[in-house]
Amino acid sequence: xxxxxxxxxxxxxxxxGRWNDVKLFDLTEELAHEITGAKKEEQLxxxxxxxxxxxxxxxxxxAFDRRGVGDAASMLxxxxxxxxxxxxxxxxxxxxxxIRRASERSLTGFQWRDVDRYIPLSRGDRQLLKxxxxxxxxxxxxxxRHLPGEATGTCSFAVSPNASIPAEMLHVAEIVGAVAxxxxxxxxxxxxxxxxxxxSERQRECVLWSAxxxxxxxxxxxxxxxxxxxxxHLKIARERYSVHCRQMLILCALFDGLIGFSDVxxxxxxx
Numbered sequence: 013x014x015x016x017x018x019x020x021x022x023x024x025x026x027x028x029g030r031w032n033d034v035k036l037f038d039l040t041e042e043l044a045h046e047i048t049g050a051k052k053e054e055q056l057x058x059x060x061x062x063x064x065x066x067x068x069x070x071x072x073x074x075a076f077d078r079r080g081v082g083d084a085a086s087m088l089x090x091x092x093x094x095x096x097x098x099x100x101x102x103x104x105x106x107x108x109x110x111i112r113r114a115s116e117r118s119l120t121g122f123q124w125r126d127v128d129r130y131i132p133l134s135r136g137d138r139q140l141l142k143x144x145x146x147x148x149x150x151x152x153x154x155x156x157r158h159l160p161g162e163a164t165g166t167c168s169f170a171v172s173p174n175a176s177i178p179a180e181m182l183h184v185a186e187i188v189g190a191v192a193x194x195x196x197x198x199x200x201x202x203x204x205x206x207x208x209x210x211x212s213e214r215q216r217e218c219v220l221w222s223a224x225x226x227x228x229x230x231x232x233x234x235x236x237x238x239x240x241x242x243x244x245h246l247k248i249a250r251e252r253y254s255v256h257c258r259q260m261l262i263l264c265a266l267f268d269g270l271i272g273f274s275d276v277x278x279x280x281x282x283x
Contacts, residue, residue, distance in 0.1 A: 040184045044191045057089045068178030069169040076165035076196040096147035110137040115156035121186045124152045155189025165193045209252040218245040220271045223262045
C-alpha cells in the first residue's frame, strides 16, 4: 500500500467516527509490531512509510547516529522530496538544522511550529524552514532520543504545506517514533564497550568544581587542599581521559556519567 493510500485510509477511518482510545491503542500496537519486525533498513523504511500514512502524515524521516572514536555509524531513511533532500545534503545543513537543535532540548516529541519554545530562531533558521516549506514539507512532529556519549537520533513525521497535523495521532507518533529509533539502533548495532577512565573521588571533585567554573585556587579553598594538589589532580584526570584541555575533560566526564549535568546546573541555580 502506498503512503497516499494509507493517508486516504486514515482519513476514511476518521470520517467513520472519532478515534477513541481503544482504536488508537490498537493502531499503536499494530504499527509498533510492524516496525520491530524490520530486520533490514529497507524493511524499516517500508514500515515507517506505512505507519506515516496510517497516522495521517505524508512524510517521514529517521536519522540515527552512533558515535564513538573509530566506531561511528549512521542510518538515514526518509521519503522527503528530492528537492529538499538534495539541498540538505549539498549544503550540509544538519549542523544548523533548527529542528535537530531543538531535539537536543526536549525529552519528548514536539511540533515544528513550536520550535521557538526550545531554541531561539535566527534569520537563517527561519529561512531554512521557509525553503523546506517551498520544497514540499509543511508542519511536522519530531521524536528525539539521546544516549550521551553513544548515540543520538530523531524520527519525524510531517505533512505537506497547507495540510494540518493529525493532532489526535501525536501520542501514537511519540510511541511509534521511539520504537523506530530503538529498531534503528538495533540494526546499526551498539558501539563496542570501551574501557572508561577511573578517577579517584578527589579527582572527581576537582573535575566537578572545574565544571562549575571554579579556578584551581578556588577549588583548593573549597576542598581544603593546596592549589598545587588541585592542578595535579586535574592533570592526572586529563591524562586518564587522554585529553589536553579542561573543556574536553569536563565533556568526557559528563558523557561518562562521572559527573551529572544536574550537578552543574543545579549548583548554578542556587540562590
